[in-house]
Amino acid sequence: MLSKIALSTIKHRLKDFIVLFTGLTIAVAIFFMFTTIANNRAFLEANSIIQQITLIFVIGEFLLGFITLIYLTFANNFLLQLRQREYGLLMMYGATKSQVSQLLFRETLILGSLASVVGIFVGMALTAIAGNVLQKLLYLNLPHWQFFNGRGLIVTIVFFAVILTINGIWNVLHLKRTQLNDLLHANQVNEKLPTKMGRYFIFGILGIILMILSFIIMHKIAQMGLMGLILALILNVSGTFLIIRASLILILNVLQKLTGSYKGLRRFTIGQLTFRLSAFDKLLTIVTLMFALALGALSVGRGFQMTVPILASQNSAYTIAIKDPTKQETANIDKLTGVTFKTTYQYKMVNKAKLYLSKAEFSQVNLPVLATNGTMQTQESLKIPKTTYADAKELANKYPSALNQLLVNITANNVNVTANNMGAIDASFLNKTAFAVAKGQSGSITVIRVKDYNANETTLAALVKSQMANHSDFSTDTITGTYPIVQLLRSYMGGIEFMGFFLAIAFLTMLASTLMFKVLSNTAIDKKRYRILSMIGANTSLLKQTNAKEIGVIFGIPMIIGFLDVWFGLPMFKPIMGNVYLGFGFAAVVVVILYVLYYLLTVFLYQKILALKQKHN
Amino acid sequence: MKNVIEVNNLTQVYGQKTNKPYKALKGIDLQVANGEFVAIMGPSGSGKSSLLNVLATLQAPTSGTVKVNNQDIWQLNDKNLAKFRGETLGFIFQEYNLIESLNVFDNIALPLSLQKIKKAQIKKAVHLVAKQLNLTEQLNKFPTELSGGQKQRVAAARALVHQPSLIFGDEPTGALDSNNAREMMNYLSAINMENNISILMVTHDAFSASFAQKIHFLSDGQIVQTLERHNASREDFYRDVLTTLGNFNE
Numbered sequence: 012m013l014s015k016i017a018l019s020t021i022k023h024r025l026k027d028f029i030v031l032f033t034g035l036t037i038a039v040a041i042f043f044m045f046t047t048i049a050n051n052r053a054f055l056e057a058n059s060i061i062q063q064i065t066l067i068f069v070i071g072e073f074l075l076g077f078i079t080l081i082y083l084t085f086a087n088n089f090l091l092q093l094r095q096r097e098y099g100l101l102m103m104y105g106a107t108k109s110q111v112s113q114l115l116f117r118e119t120l121i122l123g124s125l126a127s128v129v130g131i132f133v134g135m136a137l138t139a140i141a142g143n144v145l146q147k148l149l150y151l152n153l154p155h156w157q158f159f160n161g162r163g164l165i166v167t168i169v170f171f172a173v174i175l176t177i178n179g180i181w182n183v184l185h186l187k188r189t190q191l192n193d194l195l196h197a198n199q200v201n202e203k204l205p206t207k208m209g210r211y212f213i214f215g216i217l218g219i220i221l222m223i224l225s226f227i228i229m230h231k232i233a234q235m236g237l238m239g240l241i242l243a244l245i246l247n248v249s250g251t252f253l254i255i256r257a258s259l260i261l262i263l264n265v266l267q268k269l270t271g272s273y274k275g276l277r278r279f280t281i282g283q284l285t286f287r288l289s290a291f292d293k294l295l296t297i298v299t300l301m302f303a304l305a306l307g308a309l310s311v312g313r314g315f316q317m318t319v320p321i322l323a324s325q326n327s328a329y330t331i332a333i334k335d336p337t338k339q340e341t342a343n344i345d346k347l348t349g350v351t352f353k354t355t356y357q358y359k360m361v362n363k364a365k366l367y368l369s370k371a372e373f374s375q376v377n378l379p380v381l382a383t384n385g386t387m388q389t390q391e392s393l394k395i396p397k398t399t400y401a402d403a404k405e406l407a408n409k410y411p412s413a414l415n416q417l418l419v420n421i422t423a424n425n426v427n428v429t430a431n432n433m434g435a436i437d438a439s440f441l442n443k444t445a446f447a448v449a450k451g452q453s454g455s456i457t458v459i460r461v462k463d464y465n466a467n468e469t470t471l472a473a474l475v476k477s478q479m480a481n482h483s484d485f486s487t488d489t490i491t492g493t494y495p496i497v498q499l500l501r502s503y504m505g506g507i508e509f510m511g512f513f514l515a516i517a518f519l520t521m522l523a524s525t526l527m528f529k530v531l532s533n534t535a536i537d538k539k540r541y542r543i544l545s546m547i548g549a550n551t552s553l554l555k556q557t558n559a560k561e562i563g564v565i566f567g568i569p570m571i572i573g574f575l576d577v578w579f580g581l582p583m584f585k586p587i588m589g590n591v592y593l594g595f596g597f598a599a600v601v602v603v604i605l606y607v608l609y610y611l612l613t614v615f616l617y618q619k620i621l622a623l624k625q626k627h628n
Numbered sequence: 629m630k631n632v633i634e635v636n637n638l639t640q641v642y643g644q645k646t647n648k649p650y651k652a653l654k655g656i657d658l659q660v661a662n663g664e665f666v667a668i669m670g671p672s673g674s675g676k677s678s679l680l681n682v683l684a685t686l687q688a689p690t691s692g693t694v695k696v697n698n699q700d701i702w703q704l705n706d707k708n709l710a711k712f713r714g715e716t717l718g719f720i721f722q723e724y725n726l727i728e729s730l731n732v733f734d735n736i737a738l739p740l741s742l743q744k745i746k747k748a749q750i751k752k753a754v755h756l757v758a759k760q761l762n763l764t765e766q767l768n769k770f771p772t773e774l775s776g777g778q779k780q781r782v783a784a785a786r787a788l789v790h791q792p793s794l795i796f797g798d799e800p801t802g803a804l805d806s807n808n809a810r811e812m813m814n815y816l817s818a819i820n821m822e823n824n825i826s827i828l829m830v831t832h833d834a835f836s837a838s839f840a841q842k843i844h845f846l847s848d849g850q851i852v853q854t855l856e857r858h859n860a861s862r863e864d865f866y867r868d869v870l871t872t873l874g875n876f877n878e
């Protein structure tokens with residue numbers, strides 16, 4: 012009977028339950044997503060150039076566990092808030108406390124387990140989709156990739172089972188301690204009165220100090236190692252918490268005192284924010300954390316992604332060189348689009364010991380080279396020279412690496428032109444007639460440069476594959492040109508690139524569900540407040556503005572602190588990245604756009620629920 | 629005498645688009661003279677709140693006109709309607725309708741801040757009304773730190789601080805005990821007489837209604853009887869009200 016009543020009240024507040032259920036499901040899904048990777052040790056070790064990657068993922072797992080724990084506490088409080096009035100009513104009609112407690116316990120567990128099961132499936136789907144789509148987008152094919160592993164599943168199940176049980180027990184204890192009367196009037200308990208300003212002052216300053224300390228440690232992470240990372244994390248999280256909890260309220264109060272303005276709804280906004288910031292302290296702390304993690308992960312991922320073409324283009328002037336093209340390879344070469352250079356050089360090789368090239372070919376058609384700037388090759392000065400060379404010697408002297416790469420390609424890594432025939436194969440340039448009569452196995456090499464290797468991905472990959480198959484003496488670094496280098500770099504950096512993008516997706520999703528969930532849980536209280544304001548004479552557009560401003564500040568805080576975190580945190584990657592800020596611009600734009608869209612959606616939903624509209628006939 | 633409120637043939641139909649429309653108001657005609665204190669009584673579901681909500685511009689009527697100070701309020705656009713509400717009307721409702729995130733001072737000051745009034749003037753007006761309602765000690769507290777009677781007085785202070793010409797009350801004593809209720813009604817009739825502020829109040833409580841000069845009885849969406857106090861004492865009027873209510877119940 013009691014269960015029946017409980018069930019019918021759930022139906023009554025279906026919307027709230029759907030919000031709650033969705034939030035829980037996403038939390039489980041993201042946890043699963045992360046745990047699946049974190050427990051795939053083979054994948055991590057095969058795909059990372061960071062030595063302690065597994066350990067970093069373990070720390071990450073703890074961090075996410077902490078975030079999820081706080082998130083589940085919100086969800087649980089939300090459930091309690093939803094239910095306690097109804098439970099109070101049930102008790103007024105004669106249900107005993109233990110009956111009601113059991114009901115609540117059962118409800119918590121049922122909701123939690125349902126969300127866990129659905130969440131795990133959603134998590135698997137998310138992992139599979141994100142994983143495969145990302146690898147496609149980044150042209151990666153990472154070894155040991157799985158969207159599911161047993162250990163990850165077990166960790167997820169155990170984690171949520173433990174927390175849900177604790178939540179259930181906590182709810183029961185809470186119900187036992189609470190007076191019936193308080194249950195009946197339990198609608199607005201989630202707002203606390205602001206405390207004395209002196210405390211805000213002390214904690215506010217402390218928060219800022221902790222934050223700065225964490226930035227300093229991050230800067231010196233190379234000397235401090237893993238302990239430094241953990242310390243920085245703890246200082247940063249507690250600093251963020253205190254800043255939100257105290258510094259910002261202090262600033263709001265000073266602002267209010269300084270302007271002393273009563274104009275419009277300014278005082279209302281400040282009052283709302285003061286209340287919200289103390290009620291949202293934990294929420295905004297974890298949202299800041301997730302924002303920073305998403306932005307940081309994307310910056311690093313994108314940084315590596317951008318490094319690949321830069322490094323590649325600094326290493327070769329042409330896209331690919333094909334030795335002795337077969338019919339099929341010729342067909343593939345013809346398929347390439349945006350070809351800016353294509354020429355074929357003849358060679359003759361004697362017993363894999365002597366190599367002849369035709370001098371004339373090299374003085375008639377220019378091999379694309381990387382112009383040197385001092386000894387460094389720079390991407391900017393890349394060009395196909397207009398002047399021709401008197402002979403190959405000149406080319407070899409002026410642009411040693413250009414010729415070298417070609418010879419490496421022809422001789423399967425067995426020659427080094429700058430060392431002047433110090434390699435296993437002796438290379439020399441003959442004049443036209445001498446070359447024509449020279450004996451040896453003759454062949455050709457076709458040098459190609461295309462505008463965009465990404466646009467020709469499949470064809471180029473096929474060419475590399477067939478070259479490897481056709482020449483048994485080729486190894487991965489024998490085929491020269493930017494594209495083979497890109498392939499090489501991808502296998503070296505792709506893992507980090509992928510993890511960066513993947514984690515950014517996970518954190519952004521979790522962030523979205525957390526912030527929206529909590530912000531929207533205030534509409535019931537605010538509906539009344541905005542109605543009062545409209546009775547007092549505030550017009551609809553002013554109300555909408557006021558509401559958008561308030562939510563804007565709530566969204567803005569994690570964004571600003573998150574940006575600071577990432578700006579000061581990125582130097583931690585110095586040991587593995589040339590320019591740590593390389594991907595920051597891109598990541599900032601992407602994350603901010605998503606975040607703003609997400610803000611607009613929240614405001615839209617909020618105002619829809621508040622029904623800020625004059626009913627006019 | 630001039631009328632502050634003139635209502636003509638007002639109807640309110642709920643759920644018009646459903647297959648079961650419900651007529652809550654069936655053609656109400658009503659006048660409230662300048663400075664008059666009028667109460668509306670009637671059984672639950674008779675349409676009292678519906679009527680008040682339309683008059684107070686909180687809800688648009690299905691048909692009919694409502695003129696306040698000769699202005700047809702439902703011809704105003706949203707901006708002017710809000711301005712009109714802010715400057716001319718004051719509201720006191722059964723739930724106190726205070727904003728928990730503002731302290732008492734800021735709650736009372738709200739209507740004035742919306743009208744872009746100078747800070748010094750706002751302070752003066754708030755302190756004055758707080759003194760009248762015996763709230764001076766509470767100004768720095770938050771609503772959750774107040775008793776029911778105090779909250780209702782804050783709500784009244786906020787309704788009065790901008791010196792509206794018309795006050796609406798929906799069960800303004802509904803959540804108060806009899807002592808607090810008497811105090812609130814005494815206060816309302818005092819400002820009605822001294823400041824010439826018109827009051828229209830909905831109540832189911834005969835005692836509260838007996839403070840008015842005129843009582844309309846509403847039943848099933850229509851005004852079925854009107855009782856006037858004339859020069860009778862409040863106590864006598866109270867007895868009349870009780871008798872009339874008794875007749876209704878027969």
Ligand SMILES: Nc1ncnc2c1ncn2[C@@H]1O[C@H](COP(=O)(O)OP(=O)(O)OP(=O)(O)O)[C@@H](O)[C@H]1O
Pocket residue numbers: 642643650652670671672673674675676677678679832
């Ligand atoms: N928003 C609404 N939608 C549909 N019907 C409504 C709505 N508001 C009120 N009603 C109906 O209109 C009728 C009049 O309601 P109203 O709230 O005006 O009554 P009331 O006289 O104030 O009653 P009470 O003394 O109980 O507050 C009632 O039958 C009610 O069910």
Ligand SMILES: [Mg+2]
Pocket residue numbers: 676677
């Ligand atoms: Mg009513």
